Amino acid sequence: MSLAVETQADVRRAIGVETIGMTKIFGSLVALDDVSIRVTPGSFHALLGENGAGKSTLVKCMMGFYQPTKGSVLVNDAEVEIPNPRAAHALGIGMVYQHFTLVPSLTAAENLVISRADTPAIIDWAKERKGLEAFLETTPFKVPLNVPVSGLSAGEKQKLEILKQLYLDQRFLILDEPTSVLTPDEADEVLGLLRGMTEAGDLTILMITHKFREVTAYADEVTVLRRGRMVGAGKVSDLSVNDMSHMMIGDTTIRESAARQVHADAKLKLEVAGLFAEDDEQLPALEAINLKVHCGEILGIAGVSGNGQSELIEVLSGQRTPSDGRIFIDGKPYEPERKLMDTFKVFGFSEEPLKNVAVPRMSVAENMAFRTFDKAPISPFKGWLSPAPMRQKARDLIASYRVKTPSTEEPIENLSGGNVQRAILARELSGEVDILIVANPCFGLDFASVAEIRAQIMDQRNRGAAVLLVSEDLDEILELADTVAVMSEGKITYTSPMDKTDRATIGHAMAGHH
Numbered sequence: 001m002s003l004a005v006e007t008q009a010d011v012r013r014a015i016g017v018e019t020i021g022m023t024k025i026f027g028s029l030v031a032l033d034d035v036s037i038r039v040t041p042g043s044f045h046a047l048l049g050e051n052g053a054g055k056s057t058l059v060k061c062m063m064g065f066y067q068p069t070k071g072s073v074l075v076n077d078a079e080v081e082i083p084n085p086r087a088a089h090a091l092g093i094g095m096v097y098q099h100f101t102l103v104p105s106l107t108a109a110e111n112l113v114i115s116r117a118d119t120p121a122i123i124d125w126a127k128e129r130k131g132l133e134a135f136l137e138t139t140p141f142k143v144p145l146n147v148p149v150s151g152l153s154a155g156e157k158q159k160l161e162i163l164k165q166l167y168l169d170q171r172f173l174i175l176d177e178p179t180s181v182l183t184p185d186e187a188d189e190v191l192g193l194l195r196g197m198t199e200a201g202d203l204t205i206l207m208i209t210h211k212f213r214e215v216t217a218y219a220d221e222v223t224v225l226r227r228g229r230m231v232g233a234g235k236v237s238d239l240s241v242n243d244m245s246h247m248m249i250g251d252t253t254i255r256e257s258a259a260r261q262v263h264a265d266a267k268l269k270l271e272v273a274g275l276f277a278e279d280d281e282q283l284p285a286l287e288a289i290n291l292k293v294h295c296g297e298i299l300g301i302a303g304v305s306g307n308g309q310s311e312l313i314e315v316l317s318g319q320r321t322p323s324d325g326r327i328f329i330d331g332k333p334y335e336p337e338r339k340l341m342d343t344f345k346v347f348g349f350s351e352e353p354l355k356n357v358a359v360p361r362m363s364v365a366e367n368m369a370f371r372t373f374d375k376a377p378i379s380p381f382k383g384w385l386s387p388a389p390m391r392q393k394a395r396d397l398i399a400s401y402r403v404k405t406p407s408t409e410e411p412i413e414n415l416s417g418g419n420v421q422r423a424i425l426a427r428e429l430s431g432e433v434d435i436l437i438v439a440n441p442c443f444g445l446d447f448a449s450v451a452e453i454r455a456q457i458m459d460q461r462n463r464g465a466a467v468l469l470v471s472e473d474l475d476e477i478l479e480l481a482d483t484v485a486v487m488s489e490g491k492i493t494y495t496s497p498m499d500k501t502d503r504a505t506i507g508h509a510m511a512g513h514h
Contacts, residue, residue, distance in 0.1 A: 014204040015076050015092050015171045016041040017062060022071035024057050031057040032068070033228040039172070039221075041076070042201045044194070046215045046236070047208045049225035050248055050446040051417065055208050058225070059174045063095050064088045075172075086117075094170025096161045098177045104150040108143050108160050115164050132167075139166055140193045154304060155186030162194070166203075175207040179214065183304055184474060184507030191218045211475070212241045224248055245447065254451045257458040260482075263296030268331075269466035270435050275325030277311050285311040287490045289325070293435075293466040298457070300481025300498075301470045302506055308490035309470045313350060313439040316468070329435065342371075347428040348437035353420050360413035364405050365394035367412045368427045401426035402452075418449035425456060436460050439470040454480060474510075478503060488512050 017039050024032040032054045039045045049055045060066045062073060064082040072079050075091050082088050085095075102111050113119055113128050132145060141159045149157060158178060165173055173194075179187035195218045197203040209215060215222060215236060222239065224232040224247040232247035272291040279285035285308050293299045303309055314320035316327070318336035327334045329344045336346070350356050358367050369390045372378055378390045394408040403422045405415055412420060421441070428436075438457065442450040457480060461467050471477050477484055484501060486494040486509040494509035 013171055014042040014198065014201050016043075016204060017093065017172050017206070018074040018077070019058065019062065020072050020074065022058060022061055022073075023069045024054075024061060024066055025069045030228050032061070032071075035071075035225065035228075035230045037223045037230060037233070039204060039206050041204055042198050043220045044198045044205045044218055045207070046219035046222045047206060047225070048210070048215065048222060048244060048248055052227075052446075053225040053248075054228040055225055056176070057228075059095065059176070059206070059208065062088070063093065063174065089168060089170065092169065092171040093174070094165035094168060094172070095174040095176065096158075096165060096178055098180055100149075100157050100161060100181075102149045102157060102160060102164075105148060107146050107148055108152070108163075109145040111149060111160065112145075112164055112167050115168060135167055136163075139163065140196060141166075153186070154181045155183070155190065158182060158186070158190055159193075162190070171202070172204045172206070175205060175209075177208055177210070179209070179211070180472075181305060183511040184503060185511050187214070188217075194218075212244060213475070215244065216241065226250060249447045254448055255455045256451070257455040257479075258462055260458070261296070261462040263294075263464065266294040266296045266464075268292055269295050269329065270468065271328040271331075272316075273326045273328065275312075275315065275322055275327070277315050277320055277322045279311060285490050286315065286322070289490075289492055291468070291485065291492065293468050295434075295466050296461055296464045297482045298461050298467040298469055298480050299483045299485060300477035301468070301485050301487055302474055302477045302510060303472070303487035304510055305472050307487045309439065309472070309487055311490075312487070313437065313470055316437050317348060317350075345432055345434035346437065347371075347431070347433050347435070348439075349421070349424045349428050349441060350438065351440035351443035353424045354413060357424055358412050358420065361411050363409045364398070364403070364412050364415070364423055365391050365408035368394045368397055368423060368430075371427055371431065397426040397430055398423075418445045421445060421449060421453065425453060429456060429460065433460050433463070433465045436465050436467045438467070440472060441469075442471075442473070442476060474503065474506065477506070486510055 018037065020036050022032050022035040035054065035058055047055050057066065061068045062082070064084045064087050073082055074080065080091055082091070109129060109132055112132060113123060136142065141163050143152065143156050143160050143163065149160065152160065162173070178190065182190065191214060194203065194205055198205055207219065219236045222234060222236050222244060223230060224244060226248060270293040272289055275286055275289040277286040289312065291299065301309060311320055315322050316336055334340055334344060354360050369378055373385060378386055378393070391408045398405060398408065401422045403426060404419050412423060415423065436457070441453050441457065457467060457469065469477070469480060481498050483495065483497050484506055485492050486506060488510065
């Protein structure tokens with residue numbers, strides 16, 4: 001029987017965890033440098049910082065995945081040893097990961113029972129179900145116990161991940177980007193329930209997030225890391241979003257987007273008509289997709305990951321063959337192949353560029369030349385490449401787009417994520433752009449790179465380009481788009497001008513409420 005169904009007096013006691021002088025060094029990299037953080041019992045504590053700031057390293061030290069080079073962990077003010085995750089669990093510390101760890105073919109009840117260390121070889125399911133029902137009475141989270149996990153929504157799966165930790169009597173929960181796969185409504189429900197449990201003194205939460213909206217709405221306290229060091233902390237009620245973002249980025253200059261220009265009577269540029277496509281398993285991925293993007297317009301496609309957005313981008317970029325439907329530019333039939341992309345001035349970039357739109361081992365200069373290698377001056381004669389003009393062009397783009405690279409000849413895979421994205425952005429925006437197709441362009445990037453890329457997208461829109469922006473970050477859609485369309489289960493289920501809708505309405509459409 002789980003510890004979680006003991007007498008009410010013995011359970012749900014929130015615990016506090018503190019790190020003192022936590023330092024972790026990997027070879028020449030100081031990933032954590034003397035970080036001391038105190039998470040008080042019953043608090044909802046947010047951990048902020050850009051990619052590479054040390055957040056994941058810190059919580060992995062707290063969970064026993066890593067052993068710190070220096071420093072200690074206190075639980076309820078007593079120093080403890082955490083040699084491995086099992087020791088963390090024994091102390092009441094659990095973690096809910098960014099990606100689900102449930103077994104899809106098993107029911108919620110089966111997932112909970114097998115998570116215990118004391119699961120019997122022969123399971124008495126009548127007894128276990130009775131115990132589970134009694135346990136669920138003590139929690140505000142409700143999920144159907146007898147449905148296979150594969151049949152649950154993303155919100156129900158996330159609730160089940162949290163329930164699993166509560167069932168194992170973990171009273172200090174570390175949440176790693178817990179809402180990245182949820183609709184806004186699901187995110188608010190899950191965080192609201194957790195906030196209620198912290199207020200009741202049943203639970204302590206340490207949440208890694210990059211969403212300031214969630215921090216201001218749910219967290220009591222915040223700690224900010226930058227380059228492995230703690231650079232700020234305090235009560236959320238005492239800090240503005242500007243205060244927190246400044247702690248995260250220091251004195252880095254953030255580029256602001258230009259004002260949105262009005263394009264009167266802008267003509268229709270890109271039209272997608274009745275597009276169908278199948279996924280890699282030959283199942284329907286896109287069903288009757290109809291989209292129109294005008295000159296000087298950003299059409300933002302919102303939706304939870306896995307609803308056909310990837311397949312749509314692949315069709316539009318020539319990586320996937322549609323089973324039906326047509327694409328038109330300026331009313332003329334269009335096929336996404338290199339020659340027509342050049343003719344119609346179609347450019348684009350997507351998340352994880354090293355996988356999708358770059359050759360990792362080729363140099364920065366070579367990757368930047370993919371659009372122009374067969375034209376003068378790089379190719380003065382057919383079949384001949386001239387390295388000097390290619391390197392000069394790369395040097396100009398590196399300077400213009402502030403790409404940090406040791407040289408033009410550096411393999412692009414050696415650059416940081418933000419600089420790879422800037423290099424691809426430089427290549428795709430270096431010519432005259434009529435149509436820009438972008439997918440999750442800021443995925444995993446630092447604050448300054450996000451601001452730079454969003455400003456560049458807005459610049460192209462203001463110059464009159466038709467922009468199709470697919471993003472799983474609703475805040476990005478709200479900031480950039482003129483028109484929003486929601487994708488759900490491979491269909492466009494909602495479309496509206498941005499000035500006639502709001503976050504809640506878009507969120508409901510993302511959740512499948514049309």
